[in-house]
Each structure stands twice: as C-alpha cells, then as structure tokens.
Amino acid sequence: MQRQWFVTLQNLPAAGRAWDVEVPKKLLQDSDFGVVDVVAGLCGDVYWSLLLERQGDLFHLTGQWRAEMPRQCSRCNAAFNWQVIGQTERQFQLGPEPVNEEGDSGCEYIAAPGEVNLVDVLREDIWLAWKADVICSETCKGLCQGCGNNLNTGVCKCEQDDSDHPFAALRNLKLDG
Incomplete structure (x- = not known):
C-alpha cells in the first residue's frame, strides 16, 4: 500500500500539513486501496489542494479538488x-464517539x-x-421534441403545422401603430 496517502493525526506537526497534488486515476480506481467504493469513469488524474490543521482537540481537513468525468448531456x-x-x-x-452527545457534531471520531x-x-x-442531470453547456439547445434532432448541431426537420394552435389567429392581426 502507498503510505503517502495515509496521515496519522497524532503525528501532525503543530504547523499542520498541506498537499498540492495530482491523485492518480489508477489509484482512485484501485479496489484494493481503501474501503470507500472506487471511482469509475474518471478521464484522468484528480488535482487536490488540501490543508490539515489542529485546533485544540479537533483536526480540520479542508481543500478543493478538480476532476473530469465522461457524461451524457441531459438536454441533447x-x-x-x-x-x-x-x-x-x-x-x-481522536477517541471513541461520546455516548450521550446531543445532536450531530459533524465530527468523525477515530481511534x-x-x-x-x-x-x-x-x-x-x-x-x-x-449529479444525476448535467448539461454540456449553459447554451445547450437540447433535442427537438418532434423529430429528435440535436438542435446544437442541426436544425429541426419537423414540418410545423401550427394552424390549430390557439394563438395562430394572432398572426393575421394588423396593429396600427
């Protein structure tokens, strides 16, 4: 196992510890490394900036990560x-979870x-x-509900007959202005 991905809280330096790393896709998809289910379908490595600090009895782990995954657009x-x-x-x-604690402290207790x-x-x-529903871009036009054409890459091929539309008569209305 790769020990570089383990941190022991008792051994944390007073100044804390920071990481600015690329976590290999292969490691994240290795089912033999860790207990959380592997992440399938990553396009590449995951960038992760991370800071672990001690404040009293609590250890705070904060950071930001960036990844890329292949998906299907929910619109088109x-x-x-x-x-x-x-x-x-x-x-x-560190230590066992208190038995009489009221509410959820949001803290993970570790032996x-x-x-x-x-x-x-x-x-x-x-x-x-x-997210279950993602879109390829904010300007995605989606699919035509009539013919199913992707409106981002082509035009609608439907023969539109909206003469029976309730507002069709308004097309012939002449406004003086």
Whole structure:
C-alpha cells in the first residue's frame, strides 16, 4: 500500500500539513486501496489542494479538488467531459464517539493514533459531488421534441403545422401603430 496517502493525526506537526497534488486515476480506481467504493469513469488524474490543521482537540481537513468525468448531456444526449470542482471539509477527533452527545457534531471520531486514508476521503467527496442531470453547456439547445434532432448541431426537420394552435389567429392581426 502507498503510505503517502495515509496521515496519522497524532503525528501532525503543530504547523499542520498541506498537499498540492495530482491523485492518480489508477489509484482512485484501485479496489484494493481503501474501503470507500472506487471511482469509475474518471478521464484522468484528480488535482487536490488540501490543508490539515489542529485546533485544540479537533483536526480540520479542508481543500478543493478538480476532476473530469465522461457524461451524457441531459438536454441533447451528447457525450462530453464534465468538469467538476468540489470541496473537502472534514473534522476529526481522536477517541471513541461520546455516548450521550446531543445532536450531530459533524465530527468523525477515530481511534488513536488516528490514521486517515486520504484517498478514501477524496473518493467520498467525488461521490457526493455526483449529479444525476448535467448539461454540456449553459447554451445547450437540447433535442427537438418532434423529430429528435440535436438542435446544437442541426436544425429541426419537423414540418410545423401550427394552424390549430390557439394563438395562430394572432398572426393575421394588423396593429396600427
């Protein structure tokens, strides 16, 4: 296993630790590395900027990542590479989870020495950023509902007969102005 992707919270320097790395696609798709399901369908490596700091008893992990995945547009059904940017925000605390704690503190409790698999954290963040419906661009025109043509790459081939449309009579209206 690649130990560079594990961090032990008890061994964290007082100044904290920062990463600015490309996480290999091959590692994120390796089912033998970590417990979180692998991320399938990445176009390439994932860029990740990360900071781990200690504040009292809490360890704060924050950062930003950027990935690219092949997807189908929800409007025009064309294949494209979806650019996704996500945030990493975690809080860890060493020791067992308190039994009488009221509410959800948003903190993950880890037994000492507090080993965290950063690849699992990134995999989880990518899964949480997944959207069911994505579009190839904000200007995507989609498909014609009549003929099914992709309106981004061609024109509608429908023979439009809207003479029975309720507002068709307005076309013949002459306005003096």
